[in-house]
Amino acid sequence: MKIKQSPPYAPLLIESMRSLGYSFDTAIADLIDNSVSAQAKNINILLDPSDDPQLIIFDDGNGMDSASLEEALRFGSRGPLESRSEFDLGRFGLGLKSASLSQCRRLIVASKHDGKVCCFSWDLDEVEKTGDWSVLEYANDEISQLPSIDLFDSVNSGTYVLLQNFDRIAASSHDVKKTLDTLIETAEDHLSLVFHRIISEDRVSIAINGRPIEPKDPFLENHKSTQRLREQSISIDDNKITLQPYILPHRNKLSRDDLKKVGGSDDLRTNQGFYIYRCKRLIIWGTWFRLLSKEELNKLARVKVDIPNSLDEIWSIDVKKSTANLPDKIRKNLYGSIKESVFGSKKVIEYRGKLHRNEDISYIWQRLTERDGGVTYSINRDLPQIQLLTNSLNQTGQRVLEALLKNVEENFPSSSLYLDVADGEISTVIKDSQKILDEFEVQLSFAEQLGLSRDELIGMLVKTEPYASNEEIKSKHNNRQEQ
Ligand SMILES: Nc1ncnc2c1ncn2[C@@H]1O[C@H](COP(=O)(O)OP(=O)(O)OP(=O)(O)O)[C@@H](O)[C@H]1O
Ligand SMILES: [Mg+2]
Structure with missing residues (x-):
């Protein structure tokens, strides 16, 4: 040779x-x-x-x-x-x-x-x-x-x-x-x-x-509603990798400027994940390295990962400093850290959509947990308003009313509602108080036409959604009872 x-x-x-x-x-x-x-x-x-x-x-x-x-x-x-x-x-x-x-x-x-x-x-x-x-x-x-x-x-x-x-x-x-x-x-x-x-x-x-150039902080660290979770660290051959999980504030709390910093509202979901910094310079972001899928409910979770340049080899940093691979050695530790942050992210989103139920009130919608763990919503047939209407109808009318209620239940726009809640799009409807009072009166005169007791119906309606939360109706009714 x-x-x-x-x-x-x-x-x-x-x-x-x-x-x-x-x-x-x-x-x-x-x-x-x-x-x-x-x-x-x-x-x-x-x-x-x-x-x-x-x-x-x-x-x-x-x-x-x-x-x-x-x-x-x-x-x-x-x-x-x-x-x-x-x-x-x-x-x-x-x-x-x-x-x-x-x-x-x-x-x-x-x-x-x-x-x-x-x-x-x-x-x-x-x-x-x-x-x-x-x-x-x-x-x-x-x-x-x-x-x-x-x-x-x-x-x-x-x-x-x-x-x-x-x-x-x-x-x-x-x-x-x-x-x-x-x-x-x-x-x-x-x-x-x-x-x-x-x-x-x-x-x-x-x-x-x-x-x-203005710096663009993808964790909104200075926002008062950003949650900074417990920092963790991993040591590899005397080199330290630190992980800092964050939960971004719910979208409703973000100004237009904040949204721009976190990549825009449409991109909140795609930008969730790890943000890998090499010597404080961001090299790769918005990925869970296939440890997790990019679900809607995880979208507020971001984990800042700091790696030193001495670990370039195990991360397979490329010439452009724009890709890196997750080393097997730290795969498990990263998973531990995301479990915490993702769980937190879900809590922020779910909390916003949660209903605070009061045992003494009859709600219009009932939440039922099925045997397989699934959840369905149905309209409460025991509501006095529905009872009143049912009793006023003949058999055919009752069947038509039941079919209508079933249709409303079966066509409940759950997926669209789910996304809107997660996006913070659902706003609380401010109910027109006078309109509720008028509706209440319509129910009462209808009851009277049917020969029912007005006071008895008031007693039932004030414990029913939406009248139960109307202060004017409540005080009027209490005064009447005290007299
Ligand atoms: N703006 C600069 N000021 C001072 N020295 C510089 C500057 N740009 C490049 N250098 C010198 O030139 C060398 C070669 O730069 P180059 O970007 O090609 O490679 P590198 O920075 O060493 O590695 P990489 O390929 O990862 O960027 C650097 O190591 C540095 O010593
Ligand atoms: Mg260089």
Whole structure:
């Protein structure tokens, strides 16, 4: 056997690497990761409004000297097995190149360190021409021609990432600038969620064209009705994973702004589940990892899971930092934690729909538990109103009335009611008091026509829904009894 070299052909491998599956959002987030890892305090995403749009990501982090920048531009600049500092969001030594070039053909990176600015670039047209892994180094006069390069004037150190020639967007859009504008808008949503903890802790401010992004907390921790359940932790080889379950407030208690933060009312259900944070950066969310199904009744449950970057391997973190697999080692512990939160979520929803029954009142609807555990609702035939009507009818009339009551029972809109209650759509109907008094009178005069005692009927009706809760009727009746 003898060793033969089998180097990859640069233009083809880079072209394939462009298809790792980055979206515009995940690509920008990967570049922001680098700035956060470089301890930037301010990151600005700037869309240059020229006809051939270009995007700049500028940070005031540690920056790089020329040798470090040249190394940083190498594909696989750091090995995935290398251990990283506690706050380093990187893992593969690829993101800067793979994320940028997934969106555009030219990546230019300039960096300032110790007062000096250096600059290198990857240009895919150049790679095609040379057929080699060749980067371009910029001379000082070339650096000074770069758009908004004077951003460096106001910082001691920092990094400037310029993306040019958005070929993929151009291939699918007539107006690259307009499409980029839209993409930036949706990226804002993504970044405000993915980096919400890092922004909230004042570690960094991320701005788009100078406007800071507001953090979007998916647990509404500052809402007074959010329930924070018991925190739990799991240790794996001296690494700690913490789990913090939350129950969101019921939808009725959420303002429009709150709803936006938790992903919108329609998405409450789809966004339930685990929220996995790696070094406080959200990587995956809205999944129960098939430990549980996404039921309507679980929809207020969310579990914040914090994992350190030292466990990347067991979670199978991907290059884009947008997927992770649940390690078998912690599957059981996670299940224990969700049981508690999901149970709580159900309680919030069920509580809202619960009827507080009073033994002394005859209700219109009766709840019956069947032998198989199922529940049915039927109309209480003993209500004085129904008795009164039944007694006034002949046999055919009684059969028609019974058929009508049965129809109402059998066509009870249970599924739609269930969803509406869970969604908080059902509002308490404020009954018009005068209308109830009028109805009450109609019943009484009907009873009198039938030759029945008015007082006796009043005695029965005041213990019956809906009259039992009407204060005016109750006091009138009590006064009459006292007289
Ligand atoms: N904005 C930046 N400021 C300072 N250094 C940076 C910046 N961006 C990248 N670097 C340096 O370049 C290196 C390569 O970055 P790249 O994103 O390609 O890989 P990574 O961050 O190490 O890992 P990953 O592929 O997981 O993102 C980083 O490790 C870091 O040292
Ligand atoms: Mg990176």
